[in-house]
Amino acid sequence: MKSLTLQAPAKVNYRLDVIRRRPDGYHDLRMVMQRVNLCDMITITLTETPGITVTCGKNGVPDGPGNIAWKAAKALLDLADQGVGAVIDIAKNIPVAAGLGGGSSDAATVLMGMNELLGLQLSEQRLMEIGLTLGADVPFFVFQKPALAEGVGEQLAPMPAMPPVWVLLVNPGVHVSTAWVYRSLQLTNRDGLAKLPELFRSIEDICSIFSNDLESVTIPAFPVIAEIKEIMLREGAAGAMMSGSGPTVFGLFRDRESAERARAVLTADTGWFAAVAETI
Numbered sequence: 624m625k626s627l628t629l630q631a632p633a634k635v636n637y638r639l640d641v642i643r644r645r646p647d648g649y650h651d652l653r654m655v656m657q658r659v660n661l662c663d664m665i666t667i668t669l670t671e672t673p674g675i676t677v678t679c680g681k682n683g684v685p686d687g688p689g690n691i692a693w694k695a696a697k698a699l700l701d702l703a704d705q706g707v708g709a710v711i712d713i714a715k716n717i718p719v720a721a722g723l724g725g726g727s728s729d730a731a732t733v734l735m736g737m738n739e740l741l742g743l744q745l746s747e748q749r750l751m752e753i754g755l756t757l758g759a760d761v762p763f764f765v766f767q768k769p770a771l772a773e774g775v776g777e778q779l780a781p782m783p784a785m786p787p788v789w790v791l792l793v794n795p796g797v798h799v800s801t802a803w804v805y806r807s808l809q810l811t812n813r814d815g816l817a818k819l820p821e822l823f824r825s826i827e828d829i830c831s832i833f834s835n836d837l838e839s840v841t842i843p844a845f846p847v848i849a850e851i852k853e854i855m856l857r858e859g860a861a862g863a864m865m866s867g868s869g870p871t872v873f874g875l876f877r878d879r880e881s882a883e884r885a886r887a888v889l890t891a892d893t894g895w896f897a898a899v900a901e902t903i
């Protein structure tokens with residue numbers, strides 16, 4: 624049967640403002656997000672018989688119905704109603720529960736891949752709506768562009784062009800629950816949101832918007848995050864910040880060599896995960 628292998632990239636948040644807690648427990652946000660080319664590899668094969676199999680083989684990631692990729696496949700197979708099934712293999716390269724949106728990206732990739740394999744011709748908008756039922760970050764990965772994300776993350780607008788930069792991602796290996804971070808956040812009264820620039824000419828322009836409200840929860844619980852930020856800046860990053868709910872820290876660099884040099888320093892004797900990636 625038909626088969627597709629696709630890349631599911633990670634994301635970083637250049638900015639994450641939490642605006643308010645909603646009655647449903649979710650939070651209205653204003654985020655600037657970009658994808659980076661650290662990718663999971665997803666192979667989707669349609670089967671002649673109904674049923675969904677998801678294998679990942681990574682500690683901490685469920686196989687089967689607990690996997691968000693399984694739920695994405697189920698949504699499109701139900702919609703297609705063609706009596707077929709799917710086998711999905713995920714080669715996991717993105718750290719799990721890390722603030723890099725790995726599961727959300729896997730789900731978005733399965734939605735887009737199944738749309739093609741099943742010949743459904745669902746619009747980007749429709750896939751984003753289905754994605755939102757799976758997770759707040761999923762629509763961003765269907766959008767596939769640097770974005771300003773509002774609402775819970777589902778209201779997406781393209782960002783002005785950004786210069787390409789190198790990104791060093793460092794994860795100290797502690798798992799952080801996104802739900803716990805949002806639950807623990809002390810909301811402060813906002814006098815209004817800082818204006819975002821309309822043009823991004825340089826790496827400094829990107830770093831000028833760096834801010835993540837969720838750092839106030841995750842960093843006190845895991846001070847190693849502050850330590851990684853400090854080392855990154857000392858080793859030449861133009862800016863360094865926690866991504867999403869953490870604990871991954873990312874730093875922006877002008878060139879690959881300087882990012883690799885910082886990676887070598889950060890991984891010597893620490894056992895931390897580190898990857899150098901480019902923005903997409």
Ligand SMILES: C[C@](O)(CO)[C@H](O)COP(=O)(O)OP(=O)(O)OC[C@H]1O[C@@H](n2ccc(N)nc2=O)[C@H](O)[C@@H]1O
Nearest residue numbers: 648649650727758759760761775776801802805867868
């Ligand atoms: C931290 C970010 O990754 C930043 O991009 C996202 O806001 C989180 O997106 P996500 O992991 O796809 O979020 P979901 O899987 O939908 O929700 C996980 C948990 O985060 C909380 N959550 C998520 C998004 C949001 N706007 N407000 C929230 O309060 C909810 O309590 C929820 O229980």
Ligand SMILES: Nc1ncnc2c1ncn2[C@@H]1O[C@H](COP(=O)(O)OP(=O)(O)OP(=O)(O)O)[C@@H](O)[C@H]1O
Nearest residue numbers: 683690691719720721722723724725726729801867
């Ligand atoms: N395909 C998947 N990949 C990774 N985690 C998955 C997947 N499916 C389900 N999960 C579960 O989701 C949880 C966190 O997933 P994920 O790695 O997407 O978090 P994250 O990178 O912190 O996301 P975010 O940036 O949206 O907060 C884990 O506890 C994991 O068991």
